[in-house]
Amino acid sequence: MSREPSWDLYRTFNAVLAEGSLSGAARALGLTQPSIARHIDALEEAVGAPLFLRTARGLSPTDAALELRPFAELMASTSAALLRTAEGRTGEVDGTVRISASEVVGIIHLPAILTRLRQRYPLLAIELSLSNAVDDLLKRQADIAIRMVRPEQQALLARRVGAFPVGLHAHKDYLARRGTPRSMDDLRHHDIIGYDAETPAVRAFAQRHPGLDRAMFALRVDSNIAHLTAIKAGFGIGICQTIIADADPDLVRVLPDAFHEDLETCVVMHEDLGANTRCRAVFDALVAELTALVRGRQG
Amino acid sequence: MSREPSWDLYRTFNAVLAEGSLSGAARALGLTQPSIARHIDALEEAVGAPLFLRTARGLSPTDAALELRPFAELMASTSAALLRTAEGRTGEVDGTVRISASEVVGIIHLPAILTRLRQRYPLLAIELSLSNAVDDLLKRQADIAIRMVRPEQQALLARRVGAFPVGLHAHKDYLARRGTPRSMDDLRHHDIIGYDAETPAVRAFAQRHPGLDRAMFALRVDSNIAHLTAIKAGFGIGICQTIIADADPDLVRVLPDAFHEDLETCVVMHEDLGANTRCRAVFDALVAELTALVRGRQG
DNA sequence: CATATGCTATACGGAAATATATGAGCCGCG
DNA sequence: CGCGGCTCATATATTTCCGTATAGCATATG
Known part of the structure; x- marks a missing residue:
């Protein structure tokens, strides 16, 4: 077997899937169209199968490409998560935290909580991903999730906040x-x-x-x-x-x-992030605030 | 912010972590020591923090490096899983399937089952990863897992085979x-x-x-x-x-x-692989054989 | 104390990948 | 019909990256 292909080819592959054309992917990645074409050629050579049908209007993915897509996307979200984690390692709470929550929690409950959080940590940036998908954490599409189901997954740090x-x-x-x-x-x-x-x-x-x-x-x-x-x-x-x-x-x-x-509601975080100052701070704050919100309701 | 670093840097990062030295990583990756050194320099530049302490006896990782390690490893196993999936897309059952199982299942029960499987599909190669870790599938470290706990995870295809x-x-x-x-x-x-x-x-x-x-x-x-x-x-x-x-x-x-x-035992596969001829064939065979094994016991 | 064997750091020439420039084909529009 | 805008493919120039060679340093061994 030939040597493993450059991991950058997967990034290009993602961009071509997302944009639907070589030139579109080139614009998205800040490269040029011939480079993208070479990347796709190299990746097709590496996996031993054609990934796209070239047309005059762009590239359309083959079944093989669609089968490989989830893996390439996981690599992309992992890379993004790595850079997020690396960001602002100053010991202070700064950098970006990406939170996944349901629409209701994100739109109704979180704004006030995030406002206080931001006032307390002025360097903290927050990304909100609102959906009911529950596997964001494992796909590394979020650092912290607020879930209505108790995760049975090991490797996740979960804390109940009440119902x-x-x-x-x-x-x-x-x-x-x-x-x-x-x-x-x-x-x-x-x-x-x-x-x-x-x-x-x-x-x-x-x-x-x-x-x-x-x-x-x-x-x-x-x-x-x-x-x-x-x-x-x-x-x-x-x-x-x-x-x-x-x-x-x-x-x-x-x-x-x-x-x-x-x-029943839990705040969940990947255990890999337990030692991360910023994620830990946001995690603890979310647990405290949401617990208070639920308790206040009962009192 | 500067452009995203090359994903190849993460591969180099993994190798240096695993080998403990630039030259060791260079040997492992088939590159040369100066290239590895440049990669690490570039990665440190990109994440904005030193990742290793250079000593005359090699490189020792900083806390930042250890924090980023799980992400880089996930990228590595994802890349491996992608290549495994791409392998042998001939419509026939060939290529490699990686199975995660407990030691007992892998050593006592599987050999006979895998023997029959291999006789039926002579082009099929099998990798066995024996451990009691349960998150292999989500880390893409295996295509199929045999588990003693029922996975509560969506995105996983699970089938009970009995107790x-x-x-x-x-x-x-x-x-x-x-x-x-x-x-x-x-x-x-x-x-x-x-x-x-x-x-x-x-x-x-x-x-x-x-x-x-x-x-x-x-x-x-x-x-x-x-x-x-x-x-x-x-x-x-x-x-x-x-x-x-x-x-x-x-x-x-x-x-x-x-x-x-x-x-209680389940055969589990990531749903992304459900359409994959080879994984599907192995999944179905494992379910059938293990079910028969448990049933035969009861009869 | 001298030598051998690891390691990293640096300098430089060459290969490889990139960008630029251009050509050819398809499509919608006036 | 012909034009402009889009696409991909190809040829050439340039930059980037990699490998080779060498130096410097620490440790282990006699």
């Missing part, structure tokens, strides 16, 4: 217009805001609450933030965290006894 | 010499083979079996294979899979009612 209670809510105008349901059965005559995609999480949810099925959803959307704004707009009855609803005097909890869930 | 029953066993010569225990309490007067390190798994085991604690272990060793050979040598009473003990007429099960465990 966010979740319930059905509606705007008071909606209830004035349509009446307040007295039982889960009453919900059949109401406008329910529910989920669209059939993800495993949604299926599990449906199993826990047989009274709420897809057929009765008047509005189907995956974004929990969209749920919240639809509730606030008086569209109907939907699910949101009670902490959020309580902060808005116009929102009313519906069927608090018949429907309630607790979102 | 391997485990029990206390001893050589018949030992029992002839020392008598057969009638109860767990009797074990206090016997030579017990137990574990050395205080890993979480061992702690959990100790909690399930309060009758067996570290103080009464006459031989403490972590390798389950060493347990097995010690049992066969007549050292004392130890734990091993009943399937293995049953194959040896000299071994006798002890206290079958008072002590038994079931090792």
Whole structure:
């Protein structure tokens, strides 16, 4: 076997996949188109298979390229994580921390917390990645994650912060217009805001609450933030965290006894980062703030 | 910020960490010592921190280097996994598959299974990584893993093959010499083979079996294979899979009612490899063979 | 104390990879 | 139809990087 190819070829490979053309990749990487072409030629030689079909409008990836793509992307995110970790090793809390969280946490809860964090550590930069994907940490796409599921993974440092209670809510105008349901059965005559995609999480949810099925959803959307704004707009009855609803005097909890869930929440970090001053500081602050947020709710 | 450094620098960084010297790394990578020195200089420039202390006896890593090491190693194993995946994309089952398994599975159960697999697919090469580490798949250090814990990780394709029953066993010569225990309490007067390190798994085991604690272990060793050979040598009473003990007429099960465990076993693969002909074939074969092995035991 | 054997650091010529410049093909638009 | 904008491919010039050779230093050995 010939010697291992330069790892830079993988970076070029990523860029070509992302841009769809040699010249686009060249612009993205600050190189020139002939160099990119040579890189791709070399990589195809190394892996022993064509990776792209050359057309006049650019390059389209072959099956082989798509199969190799996740590996190259993992290398890219790992490299980014390495540079992030290396950044600002001054003993002070500076540099960049990348946090992965759900949309709701990132949009509703984190801003205030991050504001305080930034005031305390003026050199700290923060990147927020909002999604419900749960494998960000292992793909090194984030340094710290806020998760609603307890990670069973070793090599991860996890700390529980408590449970966010979740319930059905509606705007008071909606209830004035349509009446307040007295039982889960009453919900059949109401406008329910529910989920669209059939993800495993949604299926599990449906199993826990047989009274709420897809057929009765008047509005189907995956974004929990969209749920919240639809509730606030008086569209109907939907699910949101009670902490959020309580902060808005116009929102009313519906069927608090018949429907309630607790979102167990953890702050999670890769153990490799445990010794990193900056990540550690952000981790501890997130744990403290979120714990206080949940506790404050209970008190 | 300056442009991202060449990813090849990380490879050099790994080699210097592994070899402990510039010239050693140069030999390992097939480059020359001045090139390695330039790479390390460039990397230190890029991360903005010294990575090694230069001495006349080689280079010793700084804290910064140790902090960055896991990232660089992940890049290395990812690159290796990419090349493995790219290998032999002929539609046939050829190329290399890397399997991670426990020592016992890899040494006792797999050889026969792999023999049949190889006869069926003569072009298939197999790499075996035997350890009890469970994060091999996510670090891309293996394509397929055989696990005794159910992975809660998404992005992993897992299939149960059943449970391997485990029990206390001893050589018949030992029992002839020392008598057969009638109860767990009797074990206090016997030579017990137990574990050395205080890993979480061992702690959990100790909690399930309060009758067996570290103080009464006459031989403490972590390798389950060493347990097995010690049992066969007549050292004392130890734990091993009943399937293995049953194959040896000299071994006798002890206290079958008072002590038994079931090792739930899964074959696990990263979902990225689900479309890969070769990995898929090995995955399916492992599932079929291990299932038959466990079932055959029960029948 | 002299010698041998590691190691790193530095200087310099040559090979390799890069950028520049140019050509050819495809597509949309007036 | 013909033009401008995009693409990739090719040929040439330039820069970058690597290897060779050498020097300097520390340690081990007699």
